[in-house]
Amino acid sequence: MKPHRGQLGPAALVGALALTLAACGTDAPAAGPDAEAGRAGETALSGALVGAGASSQESAMQAWIAGFQAAHPDVTVAYDPVGSGGGRTQFVEGGTDFGGTDAALDEEEWAAAEARCAPGIPLEVPLYVSPIAVAFNLPGIDSLTMSPETIAGIFGGRITAWDAPEIAEANPGVDLPALPITPVHRSDESGTTENFTEYLAAAAGDAWPHEPSGTWPLAGGQSAQGTSGVVQTVQAAEGAITYADASKVGGLGTVAVLVGGAAVPYSPEAAAAVVDASPLAEGRGEGSLVRDLERDTTASGAYPIVLVSYTLACTAYEDPATAALVREFLTYAASEEGQRAAADAAGSAPISDGMRADVMALVERIS
Amino acid sequence: MSAVAGRGAAQGVAGGATTTLRRTRRADLGGRAFRGLAVGSGALILAMLAAVAGFLLLEAAPALTASPAELAALSWMPDDGSLWRYVGPLAFGTVLAAVLALGLAVPVSVGIALFISHYAPRRLADVLGSLVDLLAAIPSVVYGLWGALWLAPRLQGPWAWLADHLGFVPLFAGPASTPPRVMATVGVVLAVMVLPIVTAVSREVFLATPRLHEEAALALGATRWEMVRMAVLPFGRSGVVSAAMLGLGRALGETMAVLMILGPGLTYSLALLQVGRHQTIAANVALQFPEANALGVSALIATGLVLFVITLAVNSAARWVVARRAVGGAR
Numbered sequence: 001m002k003p004h005r006g007q008l009g010p011a012a013l014v015g016a017l018a019l020t021l022a023a024c025g026t027d028a029p030a031a032g033p034d035a036e037a038g039r040a041g042e043t044a045l046s047g048a049l050v051g052a053g054a055s056s057q058e059s060a061m062q063a064w065i066a067g068f069q070a071a072h073p074d075v076t077v078a079y080d081p082v083g084s085g086g087g088r089t090q091f092v093e094g095g096t097d098f099g100g101t102d103a104a105l106d107e108e109e110w111a112a113a114e115a116r117c118a119p120g121i122p123l124e125v126p127l128y129v130s131p132i133a134v135a136f137n138l139p140g141i142d143s144l145t146m147s148p149e150t151i152a153g154i155f156g157g158r159i160t161a162w163d164a165p166e167i168a169e170a171n172p173g174v175d176l177p178a179l180p181i182t183p184v185h186r187s188d189e190s191g192t193t194e195n196f197t198e199y200l201a202a203a204a205g206d207a208w209p210h211e212p213s214g215t216w217p218l219a220g221g222q223s224a225q226g227t228s229g230v231v232q233t234v235q236a237a238e239g240a241i242t243y244a245d246a247s248k249v250g251g252l253g254t255v256a257v258l259v260g261g262a263a264v265p266y267s268p269e270a271a272a273a274v275v276d277a278s279p280l281a282e283g284r285g286e287g288s289l290v291r292d293l294e295r296d297t298t299a300s301g302a303y304p305i306v307l308v309s310y311t312l313a314c315t316a317y318e319d320p321a322t323a324a325l326v327r328e329f330l331t332y333a334a335s336e337e338g339q340r341a342a343a344d345a346a347g348s349a350p351i352s353d354g355m356r357a358d359v360m361a362l363v364e365r366i367s
Numbered sequence: 368m369s370a371v372a373g374r375g376a377a378q379g380v381a382g383g384a385t386t387t388l389r390r391t392r393r394a395d396l397g398g399r400a401f402r403g404l405a406v407g408s409g410a411l412i413l414a415m416l417a418a419v420a421g422f423l424l425l426e427a428a429p430a431l432t433a434s435p436a437e438l439a440a441l442s443w444m445p446d447d448g449s450l451w452r453y454v455g456p457l458a459f460g461t462v463l464a465a466v467l468a469l470g471l472a473v474p475v476s477v478g479i480a481l482f483i484s485h486y487a488p489r490r491l492a493d494v495l496g497s498l499v500d501l502l503a504a505i506p507s508v509v510y511g512l513w514g515a516l517w518l519a520p521r522l523q524g525p526w527a528w529l530a531d532h533l534g535f536v537p538l539f540a541g542p543a544s545t546p547p548r549v550m551a552t553v554g555v556v557l558a559v560m561v562l563p564i565v566t567a568v569s570r571e572v573f574l575a576t577p578r579l580h581e582e583a584a585l586a587l588g589a590t591r592w593e594m595v596r597m598a599v600l601p602f603g604r605s606g607v608v609s610a611a612m613l614g615l616g617r618a619l620g621e622t623m624a625v626l627m628i629l630g631p632g633l634t635y636s637l638a639l640l641q642v643g644r645h646q647t648i649a650a651n652v653a654l655q656f657p658e659a660n661a662l663g664v665s666a667l668i669a670t671g672l673v674l675f676v677i678t679l680a681v682n683s684a685a686r687w688v689v690a691r692r693a694v695g696g697a698r
Contacts, residue, residue: 055657083657182545187631189442189658214658215442220643222544223630225654233630236520236546 046074049325053079053087053100056191056245057128057309060342061100064333067341077329084191084309091312092116097322098330099312100128102191103214104281104290113312114285120316123366124288125359127333128309128342129349131271132196133246134255137234138162138177145170145256145263148296152204154241155183156218162239170258179239184230185216187223195307196243202295203304243305246271247347257305260298268349270303276352277302287315289358306349315365327366334359420675427669429662441663443655450666454673456633460645461674464550464625465618467639468557473611476562480569485595496570503563511627514556515548519628522547522555526640537637544642548630551639556624561614568613572606573599605689612685619678625650648674 051061058081065077082090084101091099092112105113105124113122134151136144146154150166153159159166163176186193193214200208210217222240224233227248234240234252246254246266256265264270277299281290295304313330317323332338339350351359430438430450439448479499483492523545530541543549580598589597625647631654632643646654652667659667 083659085658085660085663089660188654213442219634220632220641221630222546222548222642223632224548225626229627232516233546233548240546 044074045072045325045328047076047321047325049075049077049097049322049329050095051077051079051087051098051100052082052090052096053312054084054102054191054309055081056102056130056307057081057100057311057346059247059346060128060348063341063345064329064338067338068329068332071332072328075325077325088312097313097317097326100309101312102307102309103194104284104288104310105312110285110288113314117314117316120314120366121285121287123313123315123362124284124290124310125313125330125334125362126275126289126291126308126351126355127311127330127339127359128346129271129275129351130307130309130346131246131266131268131303131349132192132199132243132305132307133249133266134241134243134257134305135231135234135249135252136241136255137238138179138253139238141174141176142253143256143265144174144253145258147258148200148203149205149207151255151257152200152208154181155185155200155243156208156210157183157221158207177239182222182237182240184222184224184233184240184242185218186226186230187216188225189214190226191307191309192227192243192245196305198293199295199305245307245347257303259302259304260300262300264301264303266303266305268343268347270301271306271349272352272355273299274302274304274306275308275349276354287362289355289362313363313366315362316367320367323366327363330363330366331360334363423668423672423675427665427672430665430669433662433665437662438666441659441666443663444666450669453633453666454648454670456635457646457648457651457670458673458677459635460550460633461619461647461649461677463637463645464553464557464621464647465615467550467554468561468618469611469615471554471558472561472565472614473607475558476565476610476614477569477607479562479566480573481595481599483566483570484573485591485599496567499563499566501563502559503567507560507621507623508627510556510560511624514552514624514628518556519547519552522552526551530640538639540638541640543640544630547640547642548628549640549642550629550645553625553629554639556628557618557621560621560624561617564617565607565610565614568610569603569607572603572610575606576602609685609689612682612689615681615685616678619674619681620649621647622649622653626653648677 058079061079061081065079068077069075079100080096084103087096087099088101088103088105088109090096092105092109094116105122110122116122134146138144144167146167147170150159150170153166160181162179162181168174168176191214193216194212197208197210197217198212201210201212216223222233222237224230227244230242231244231248231250231252234242235250254266256263258264274293274297275291277297278291278294281288281292284290290310291308293304293306293308297304311330311333313326314323317326333342334351334356336350336356339348339356342348343350435448437448438444438450439446443453444450445452479495483496483499487495523543526543526547526549529539529551530543533539534541576599580602581594584594584598585591629646629650630642631646631651633646634644636644638644648670652671655667656664
């Protein structure tokens with residue numbers, strides 16, 4: 001009826017929206033004063049640290065955060081388990097103070113990280129080593145020995161029954177049921193899948209013709225999202241088998257892997273042993289402690305299916321208070337106490353003393 | 368004489384109108400504010416839709432313009448890096464899940480709605496009606512947990528039976544997978560999820576059937592079932608179609624329940640009982656987003672764009688069907 005009056009409404013609405021947005025805008029810089037507060041106290045640490053990255057590290061990170069904040073009550077540390085990809089991106093773009101990633105930075109990301117950390121250098125240190133268990137659901141059987149070729153045969157669909165000769169020969173005296181095998185893989189892209197397929201590609205030879213990948217390389221088959229998803233799926237079906245973070249497999253039976261002719265069940269010590277037995281990756285910056293894991297190792301007592309998750313940091317930060325916080329936090333995480341806290345919380349393998357010395361030599365350069 | 372009286376009457380009316388106008392002008396302030404608010408809200412919907420469409424196009428652009436070689440570097444892309452070959456099975460799975468859910472839910476919903484509107488005693492109808500509405504309030508993650516942990520293990524037997532006895536039908540081709548993290552299980556859970564909305568809308572439509580039509584049918588000697596068939600169902604048909612489309616919208620976009628129940632795979636298979644054959648767009652985005660890099664996120668948003676287009680097409684088709692039915696009914 002009166003169109004000219006009707007137009008007042010939208011205008012008022014836009015005004016109201018603008019006010020709302022302005023109100024949101026004032027919240028953003030609120031994080032600033034926290035960081036500045038760090039400069040005031042010379043002895044007691046205070047301030048806030050923000051990290052993001054691999055969800056594999058989440059439980060360990062929570063243990064470190066809890067332990068660190070108990071010692072320094074004025075510090076808040078936050079870790080957002082957005083995933084390795086997100087963790088790397090946010091770190092090199094400067095959105096976070098430290099990051100976590102299951103995969104080493106690629107060349108492009110390393111260059112971006114160097115730019116971000118200038119005048120310092122980026123650090124890439126292994127603080128979280130976790131054994132990946134091959135877990136199965138067969139009532140009454142807690143452990144089976146398998147060669148890498150047998151594991152590849154099962155997950156590749158070539159070995160389809162639990163009483164197959166390959167399994168029976170390696171496990172004399174075990175009463176294997178005539179059940180079909182249901183392999184279960186991760187449906188999401190994950191560091192666990194990447195490390196497991198890396199192991200199969202390296203150790204199983206011709207039995208595993210696929211490239212290592214964070215996404216399961218074969219089409220079809222049972223799959224589920226996340227570690228809890230695959231474990232729950234295996235628990236729901238007799239004869240199912242999967243690979244998962246060893247601390248999360250609960251009451252399922254696990255596979256002892258044949259390494260150099262001897263069966264090695266997963267254990268934190270055996271997982272740390274394979275990391276120590278592997279050489280440093282070549283052609284990386286001095287701040288990188290990335291290892292070329294020797295999945296086909298024959299070293300006795302080394303469990304080759306492990307996930308190594310790296311922590312990303314810089315040796316220099318714009319704000320010296322942030323640098324001090326990062327240094328102290330990583331020092332705690334790498335310490336015996338920190339590694340034990342992570343092992344208790346996440347079932348990870350504590351890093352060896354030799355590795356700790358290497359890590360600390362780099363962490364002490366943060367200033 | 369009559370002309371003068373007419374003019375006087377006209378003046379009287381005009382005078383009355385001005386006083387009314389003066390009186391209402393003050394009260395009209397509230398009216399105008401309300402009008403502005405209503406127009407603003409309507410405009411906001413359009414603005415939001417445009418913003419979402421714009422966001423999808425803008426964010427999907429890097430993936431849409433990327434070379435196949437770049438896309439092939441994403442670990443979950445097909446080796447030839449074709450975005451269409453990636454989206455195709457996802458779109459197929461999305462539509463399959465939604466159609467399956469509707470196929471299961473609509474007959475049951477219409478039954479419940481008819482029972483509530485025409486068969487149940489008043490008090491029972493009230494209780495039942497609110498119980499159905501309560502189903503709609505359960506969050507989808509709870510449906511997902513229920514489907515994955517409780518329902519799926521119990522469906523193993525029925526699915527195996529279907530595969531054994533009706534395996535010649537492509538839909539039920541065996542062997543039935545264990546555990547049944549399959550499309551058939553997803554269809555059942557989605558059906559339960561869309562049941563409340565389809566039931567609620569159908570019930571309202573059935574209740575709106577003109578009393579005269581029903582009484583006329585009964586007076587002609589029709590039984591209650593014949594009355595429902597001749598008076599209620601034809602009247603409510605277009606309403607049931609719109610109800611089904613509302614349900615379809617929910618089923619197309621459902622993420623959490625599918626994500627938690629389905630063991631995904633990218634094929635055009637019809638085998639509902641086999642695992643690793645299907646995946647929906649929404650669940651795939653939620654599944655791959657956490658570890659995706661910038662181009663990966665863009666490619667996932669491109670699949671979201673396809674879902675947006677599918678939803679738009681389905682809704683437009685539904686409107687067209689309803690409009691056509693309404694015209695046909697009037698004739």
